Amino acid sequence: MVIDINGVSWDRGDKTILREIDWEVQEGEHWCLLGLNGSGKTTLLNMINGYIWPTAGQMAVLGKKFGEFDLRELRKSIGWVSTSLQQKLHGSETAFKIVLSGKFATIGLYDHADEADSQKAEALMRSLGCAALMQRTYDTLSQGERQRVLIARALMASPKLLILDEPCTGLDVFAREQLLYMISSVAEQEQAPTIIYVTHHVEEILPCFSKTLLIKDGTVFAASSTNDVLKTDTMSAFFGVPVRMELHDGRNWLTVKESLWK
Numbered sequence: 001m002v003i004d005i006n007g008v009s010w011d012r013g014d015k016t017i018l019r020e021i022d023w024e025v026q027e028g029e030h031w032c033l034l035g036l037n038g039s040g041k042t043t044l045l046n047m048i049n050g051y052i053w054p055t056a057g058q059m060a061v062l063g064k065k066f067g068e069f070d071l072r073e074l075r076k077s078i079g080w081v082s083t084s085l086q087q088k089l090h091g092s093e094t095a096f097k098i099v100l101s102g103k104f105a106t107i108g109l110y111d112h113a114d115e116a117d118s119q120k121a122e123a124l125m126r127s128l129g130c131a132a133l134m135q136r137t138y139d140t141l142s143q144g145e146r147q148r149v150l151i152a153r154a155l156m157a158s159p160k161l162l163i164l165d166e167p168c169t170g171l172d173v174f175a176r177e178q179l180l181y182m183i184s185s186v187a188e189q190e191q192a193p194t195i196i197y198v199t200h201h202v203e204e205i206l207p208c209f210s211k212t213l214l215i216k217d218g219t220v221f222a223a224s225s226t227n228d229v230l231k232t233d234t235m236s237a238f239f240g241v242p243v244r245m246e247l248h249d250g251r252n253w254l255t256v257k258e259s260l261w262k
């Protein structure tokens, strides 16, 4: 099992931020994690990456039970693309070196890369449609280009689990669709890692994310197949407002019912 979370809670002072979370992710599945601001998504990801520990319950990631192994080793098997990673990168590095540094899962370390590493970095950049950006410095890239570079970087270490934390934030609709297309092509590769795609936006859930976890106020609201979860009734209850869900070309689109404004 890739992620096995059993009755996990996380308290901070007198506040319970995550409450009795159960979540199982099996090999070969790709999940979407959907929740509003402050619902507990980042806290859950911090836990999966071993940056915080459950206050109660048990969990194992990639078969490793917390408390019984070296977390730094586990993190090498997890690629995590997030806004906080973007802030840690050196903007004056070339996109190519940033991708290469992903092999070591460290920032700015690429001195020991060999020819095979360079070829892999180039191939990943090509498959993510950003080979033309290799010699550009990171701070000259657009947000959509940066996300592709960061996904290529995460794939350099051949992770077993790839977490994409709101990758479409700040993208216009065309850049978003291009990035989503790239992500679905990564998901369809033979040796693809298990992908966890985190978002606030239902329309970003691609058909390759066949499972969806809804998280609300620190608890699991639903965890099932995407098409079962993204139903009008479930989503209206989840958001606490009447919404309408419609399926077009394998993607689910949400509209807020007009009655809300009357």
Ligand SMILES: Nc1ncnc2c1ncn2[C@@H]1O[C@H](COP(=O)(O)OP(=O)(O)OP(=O)(O)O)[C@@H](O)[C@H]1O
Pocket (backbone or CB within 6 Å): 012, 017, 035, 036, 037, 038, 039, 040, 041, 042, 043, 044
């Ligand atoms: N270290 C902490 N101490 C106290 N409260 C915390 C801590 N970390 C998170 N929280 C609170 O826990 C709740 C969940 O936060 P979290 O960042 O996990 O939400 P999120 O779903 O990732 O939100 P967003 O979509 O806005 O990033 C929030 O109310 C937040 O203020």
